[in-house]
Amino acid sequence: MDSNTEVVLAARAGLTGWDALVERYSRLVWSVPRSFRLSHADAADVYQCTWLCxxxxxxxxxxxxxxxAWLVRTATRQSIxxxxxxxREVSLDRWEPVSVLPQPDEVVVTNDRQRRLWTALMTLNERCQRLLCIAAHSPELSCAQVADALGMNVSSVGRTRTRCLSALRRKLEGLR
Structure with missing residues (x-):
């Protein structure tokens, strides 16, 4: 089965087609909750909910x-x-012994850097946001997989990523 249309029709018809869908898109679906830095259990929940949807x-x-693209949108909504x-929950497994906690000045610098990065990223268009999140958190995905997830032409992934990174750099420079 080569085309998505064939795979979707086969999935509608039976389990073999569904297995082909999962095999084709499993890594892509997993990459979304990973890009949100969810715990393994939460990422597994998002993964399962996406396939259920x-x-x-x-x-x-x-x-x-x-x-x-539909799977990425669905997994993104589930992750959010x-x-x-x-x-709204306090996770006890995130507590660390006092001896390994960072110094307050390190926390301030790290938080400020992260805040500026996320502020700049959120000002980019949705396509750039999604492309850069996938590139940062799932570098193992091929250009073809990224293009498929974002509904782009494979040959434009690299150029678009370069433009998005340049735009992000400009935004970050403006936030200093």
Whole structure:
């Protein structure tokens, strides 16, 4: 099975097609919650929820060639929902002994650097945000997989990433 249309039609028809879908997109779906730095358990929940959503909507997928982008959007929404929920909880496994805690000045510098980076990233367009998050947190994905996930032409992934990084650098310089 070569095209997404063939794989989606096979998945609608039976388990063999579903296995082909999971094999084709498993790494991509896993990369999304990883890019949000979710715990392994939360990432596994997002992964499962994403596939469950696809199973529920498989017969309504109108453009199978865009399935990668649909999966990334769904996993992104699931990841954000988990972050919102987890942001209200205090995790005991994140507590560290006092002896290994960073110095207060290191925390301030790190937090300021992270705040500036995220502020600059959030001012970029959604395509750049998604491309840079995938590139940063899932460097093992091929250009073809990234292009499929973002609905881009494979040959434009590198140029677009370069433009997005340049725009991010300019935004960061403006925040100093």
């Amino acid at each position: 696809l199973a529920e909507h498989l017969t309504r997928i109108r453009r199978p060639e865009r399935l990668g 929902a988990v972050l919102r929920t987890r942001g």
